Amino acid sequence: MHVYIYDDYLSKGKYHKTINRLEIRLTDLGLNGKIIRLGGIKNIKGAIQNEIKLGAKTIIAVGNNQTVNKIIGAIIDTDLYGDFQKKTLLGIIPIGDDNSIATSFGIKNEAEACNILLARRIEKIDLGLVGKYYFLNQASIQSSGTTIVINNYSIETGEKGEIKIINLLSDNDTGIKSNPHDGLLDIYIKTRKKDKTCLTAKKLTITSSENRLLIDGVMEVETPTDVEIMKDRVNVIVGKNRMFE
């Protein structure tokens, strides 16, 4: 059974046409299923957990990065997670802005997402963990005044720039090949001096006197905080144009 989780912002008028088109396409492909609209639900976690209990085979996030994170947040670290990992797939239908997670999985738009759901190309994906928050794509922080400690060494720079801790690559500008099932986080530092630094780690601690760590572009976390990788945590339906092998 497919369960489509519609994010609340999709109730806005400007998305009606897109949603109608999407639902027609899903019906044509025989992919129709239950629809849950988050707008009318107070207990989002409970609603998603209930669908897994009822035996949902595929949970599809219809929305953006936040929608995907809400679904992951609802299932990870719960008693249901074991069942979810074994039996349930996560699909994504991107609508609107802020869809870098879908882009990483090779899903450009809602029309392409329907075909990808039909093809059911499945990949086991690692998740990043910052404190108690999980992330699929990346966490980022300004480099100035920030120190990273990995195992027996520390890294810092006085230059202004950005530090990205990447699980799943969302843009090809970095020139690094991040692999979301290698059990490693890719640390990428780019400063105004235009030099680049990249290395990998399973676990690290970030401390910054000035800045907060931004998770998947939506949530800020105070430092010091630990960041680590959790291997093969979610089964995701991906497109053939995904940004990893």
Place this chain on the structure above:
Amino acid sequence: MFSKDSKLEKFKDAETIIGSSIRVKGNFQGQGNIIVEGALEGSLKTDASIYIGNQAKIVANTEAKDVIVNGEIHGNIKAKNYLAIGGTAKIFGDLQYGEISIERGAVINGQLLMLPEDHKRGEKIKTEEKENTPEK
């Protein structure tokens, strides 16, 4: 002889790059090829190769299979296979190597010690075995 082109080819896919604005403190240990362009204090070790750029300032003992030095190092270097010292290198420490090449202009303040032949051969066999093992 030391060649920049061969360096670039070998380190094109380096797993670890320390940029020129970065400072690393502690025991830095990698498994793949490492490029250091910034500052490092502590120790530096990998099973593969290390390239030390001409802006790099290292206060550490360095150990790898192959080491290419163009920057400044205060500490001992052990290159089990091949040590290449470029013309801009400044080394203050002892060097151990299987093979060595030194470009004109390099500054070396320390002892040079060639590793025993069997040690070097062992490294070469290991390398050949690695190269001949089909990838899984």
